[in-house]
Amino acid sequence: MPLFQVRDLHYYYPESEKPALKGINISVEEGEFVLVTGGSGSGKSTLARALAGLVPDFYGGVFRGEVLFRGRNIRCMDRRKLYRHVGMVFQDPEKQLVKTEAEAEIAFGLENLGLPQQEMFRRVAEVMDFLDLKETKGRFVDKLSGGQKQKIALASVLAMQPEAIILDEPTSQLDPASAEELLNLIKRLNEEMGKTIVLVEQRLERCFHMADRVAIMKDGELTIEGTPRDVAAKSIACGIHFIPPVTRFFTEMGFSRIPITVKEGRRILKENIPQQDSDAEPIQSTDFSKSKQIDNGCCPDPASLMRPDFDRNAGAILELKNVWFSYKDKENVLQEINLEIFPGEFLAILGANGAGKSTLLKIMSGLLVPDRGRVLFCGNECGKKREVYRCGKVAYLSQNPNDYLFQDTVEQELCFTLKNFGIPDGGRIDRILDKLDLKQHKNKNPRDLSSGERQRVALASVLVIEPVLVLLDEPTRGMDYGLKAALGTCLAELDGKKLSIVMVTHDVEFAAEHAKRVIILHDGKIASDGPAEHVLGNSIYYSTQMARMCKGFARNILTVEDAIKRLGPVLTQNRQAFTERGSG
């Protein structure tokens, strides 16, 4: 008997005429690892909530069909019994922790189950040991990093000893290192403790291979379901891109053997392309490879940062000279930062949490004034009295777009910014709404829009002043593939000759696809600065899945498109020769 069985499930959220789930049929066996993926609004989170008994219990709405747990209808089960068997971890660690102290937080679920104190003590101790949370003991939850908070949330569920754990995009708010650590823990829970895992996720490159089964959802329906390899083959045929880059590359190249990990991908490449020495010339010389290689820690050659349409003679828009910054309770958050940003540049800043990325962005915007060093905007010195943002030429989009939205309509939201700077509309509002595909929402309340649309409204509210420098703090946080692609298109349209974009992100794949220059910050210092192909191509950790796979075969490959362009002809040629030899 399967652990979960979903039969013909239909669900409508209250006051919604569009179904969130349409005729879902799926079963999950005991000990299985199921990955559920799909676009924003595809119903994957709703399905996770239905398995956890939260839909419709918590939300209400219209529910038809059955969700069975060990053959029993979840809706008829005693709630306490259900939560003993099924646990759920949510997306945002900030919005699921209740207590002020880590240990008390882990015990919260156990207290709710009414367990005796000795039993609670044992379970909390075991879980803290298993998840290596000893250092959080006695600490305030508020003081922990995002990764630690999410581990506490997982520990709190794990302490309840459920048979199945449902995770709704648990890594979407985490940096790559924390995300990797959490996913490895989830894998261990499945393999070593036999827990059944249902993981809803969009960052597939790290978890696709972990799953026993993958389900892809679209418009509330389960479109593709099967083993990762089957799903990879089917999804390309259906035009769905919810597969990792390595898998996508080989599927698009028409290989019958489809790899799902970098290791497998490299093995196939090795069979088809002779591996190069790391010192050897890359397989095909392009414009990219002509630029100078930059090692970590070395000062880049400014010429190597130039793009073909990049006008260095125009002078830097923003210059940071020997900038140092400390907070009251944290010293040297930024150290010796020297940076120049030129018109038309698209720069991505990567680094671990606490490396000083957001602080650097705030220094650039003028929201923070450096303790030491100078900030020059268009050649003019900025200080306490001459904040950069006051000139109306800099747009800054913070991590949470919701904090921008408070007017009754999208149009008013944009008018608000224009009015504050005393800029007449002159068609600006319509121009920017058109560019960001928001025209149809002009008279809607921005808080009634979806998360991706809200993000675009927030972006429009700062871009309406037609700035020369745009600063974006983690713009792809919590976004699915489709929304990211849409944002990328928006940015590409904005990325004209005069407009410079600086983006702080954890999303290496997004940075690889869109940024021309990349900086890696470590502990407040610039560890690496150079063209994206060099920095990401040579990085051990901040590199894309394609870069890792192609290392040694060809240089400067970051995306699937790069690989198809560069390796595609060689692979096709070698395969043809191999086939001809075989037939001969």
Place this chain on the structure above:
Amino acid sequence: MEELFYREKDLFLQKLHPTAAMVFICVLMVLSLIFTNPLYLAGLFLCTGFLIRELQGLKSWEFFLKAGLLMTIPVMIINPLVSKAGATVLLRGPRLPAFGEIDISMEAIFYGAVMSLRLLDVMSVFCLYNIMLHPDKTLNMLERFAFKSTLVLSLATRMFPAMLRRLENIREIQAVRGVDFEKGTFKEVLDKYMNLIYILLLSSLEDSMEIAEAMQARAFGSGRRTCYIRIPFKPRDFICTAAGIAALFAGIFGAVKGYGTMVFYPYLGHLISREDILLLLFLHMMLLIPVFMSWGWRRCRYFR
């Protein structure tokens, strides 16, 4: 701002059983409210100050006192203007429509000053509570009686620093969108700040649904709960509780007998008598016991 909130510093007074600490803080609060004699109130102020110093919370105290002083200014001004009970008139003013004849008497000024001192006492006790008691431990103690209200308090305690940070983020966002918080009339500046609160409220309301959902997913409200944190009641907790209760009884006894209170109107009464000295000595000896124990705890292992 974060200095204002509880921070674990591994100090004796933070290690007291929450019941003992709560009893002691409640005693200080009650005594601040029943005494009207400025000497008693000044004594309480000093005792609370010593306790705060032992908790390394002088910075936090400074903030509370500044806020308290701001509140005392209207008390000091309005009381002499409206109170006509004092007999020693220092200044005779004009007749005003709502207030009648303005007579500023010495008694009314003195009463205003003493009430301000009492307000500072109360503020200091709040400060002490804030830096001495771990919110989770206090709430765990209270949740046996009123779990849901306690949980709301717990959430508020956890969310408050995060909300302050978020408010600062929203302020920055507004600044980048061209809002100048220093420009404009008082009403305009107020409107700009109200916008910040409005955005915070909107976002917090949206977030609250997610918190509630996460709580339900962890079986919240599924039946009778148990309590994880059980802190043993040690001899030191007993001593501090006993000292607090002794001070409370002495204070109530004194108040019933007429000590610790002062007559203000129409003429100022006596400030101090022989019995007052004895009562003051006893009270402060009791109230300083936790300070001595904290001092000893740092220096002598037998106190640990």
